[in-house]
Amino acid sequence: MTQKNKLLTLSSFNSQYLKHIWRDGFQDKNPEWTKWNEPYFNDYYAYLSFSQFEHSPITDYLLSNSCKCICLDEKGIGMVSKNWIDEVTRWLEIGIVIYNPTYWHGGIGSRVLKI
Template structure:
């Protein structure tokens, strides 16, 4: 199935979605997404109840902090956001494609573009950014495709599988998005 023929939907997570995210984060056998999504950050293992409770207050602010991405009704992954500095309208965003069936097909780029467009269309945000590591070529490529530029490279600040990588910051300003 080609990405252009598929319907991508972004929405706030239901309890069923949270159970699906839990499966991909903790129970799925291969755990491929963890090799790319901040593998340098140690994440504590949560029980299913703890995981569900940790999402009780999500999406209570002006900007959703977590959205689920579905492709033709099938779970693909999540989009997220967090404030770096609310006073200057500086929001960082990300995408995690848990289901490897949707890797390398353009789904992530389209979903991420939808997320960026939604945020600039429905808020007064001045800038959006991402943080990643130099080993995550796919994330940097997706960010470039939506108009983000590399703004900072902190050399050898991340360790993944015993190897040092650069920490990468990329971003886009509202006026750059408007001029695309």
């Protein structure tokens, strides 16, 4: 089954999705996704255990109203964030991170923006 045929949703983060994100994005010392995470290149920190990750500022941010989990067939693979720079001028900053390179180059980011 190709990625295009899989169910893609945006959901609020829960414990299951956080575990997926920790495994794919925050265990390794230098994960590939951090090389493309401009302007936050130097903000990455690896968490050796899920418990450390679960009690981190990253998890606080993921659980905020600004973030949604990108889910592919009910597996958390990334996040979408939104932050208003200026609501009057409708200047909205959007971020997309897909943590596991296996899911890159399949159109997921474009599909998520439409959702």
